[in-house]
Amino acid sequence: MPQIRSPFTKIFPGATMDWSSSLGKGYSAALKDFALETYGEDVEFEKLHHFRRLCSVHFSRSVTRVMRNGNLVPPNKSEDFHSLVKVLVDEHTDPRRFRQAVRLIRRTCPDATNWINWHIHPDRAANFFPACQEFFSDEEREKFHNLSQQTNAQENVGGQFKGTFGKSSTVNEATERLHRFCQYFEYLHGSQKIGQWPRYGKKGNRNKYRFK
Numbered sequence: 001m002p003q004i005r006s007p008f009t010k011i012f013p014g015a016t017m018d019w020s021s022s023l024g025k026g027y028s029a030a031l032k033d034f035a036l037e038t039y040g041e042d043v044e045f046e047k048l049h050h051f052r053r054l055c056s057v058h059f060s061r062s063v064t065r066v067m068r069n070g071n072l073v074p075p076n077k078s079e080d081f082h083s084l085v086k087v088l089v090d091e092h093t094d095p096r097r098f099r100q101a102v103r104l105i106r107r108t109c110p111d112a113t114n115w116i117n118w119h120i121h122p123d124r125a126a127n128f129f130p131a132c133q134e135f136f137s138d139e140e141r142e143k144f145h146n147l148s149q150q151t152n153a154q155e156n157v158g159g160q161f162k163g164t165f166g167k168s169s170t171v172n173e174a175t176e177r178l179h180r181f182c183q184y185f186e187y188l189h190g191s192q193k194i195g196q197w198p199r200y201g202k203k204g205n206r207n208k209y210r211f212k
Contacts, residue, residue: 014051016148018058024123027052050140053147054127062115072112081109091130098131 017023028048035041063085066072073081087093087101102120106113119125125132126144133141169177 014053014143014147016053016055018055024052024054049126050136050144052127053144053149054124056128056149059119059128066112066115072115073109077108081105081112084108088129088131093129093131095131095134098129 031048031051032043035043067078067081084101084105102116105116119128
């Protein structure tokens with residue numbers, strides 16, 4: 001199966017994103033088009049997995065929601081479900097033990113079958129479970145693990161922008177607001193470089209997740 005054999009693999013680190021299927025497909029399609037048009041490489045989508053990582057915080061939240069939903073996971077099976085998911089995400093879990101854990105989740109929590117099936121789909125499984133990365137080369141595995149595990153930084157900036165300016169605006173207003181927003185962060189960066197921190201003392205929100 002062909003790979004992108006070009007400086008692109010050395011220069012482009014990949015990206016961490018949320019769970020939007022449309023975003024993921026569009027991102028992979030753009031990489032595929034770039035490889036073909038720039039380097040003449042017709043790359044299979046399967047060889048692009050290590051350039052994309054899905055947010056682990058979103059995964060933790062999803063696990064927690066399912067654990068707390070008695071319609072999906074019976075209360076007396078919650079700890080079993082938790083333990084089995086920990087097996088799935090363990091980097092030392094081999095494919096055989098992974099398949100066993102999946103079967104146990106389906107058997108003990110049948111109403112959570114759609115949840116586990118979504119996560120083990122070939123388009124996504126390698127993002128969550130090390131046991132599903134067996135087709136990665138050593139170089140691809142290293143590249144994948146160097147990607148950020150979560151999108152908190154992007155979401156934080158996006159949240160600040162929406163909180164400051166709101167969602168509705170014209171194109172001109174949005175452009176002006178974006179310029180002012182960037183100027184503000186440039187000011188913060190400059191202040192930090194000289195040892196000042198204008199936002200010192202302001203508390204942020206802290207989220208705790210049951211699944212760890």
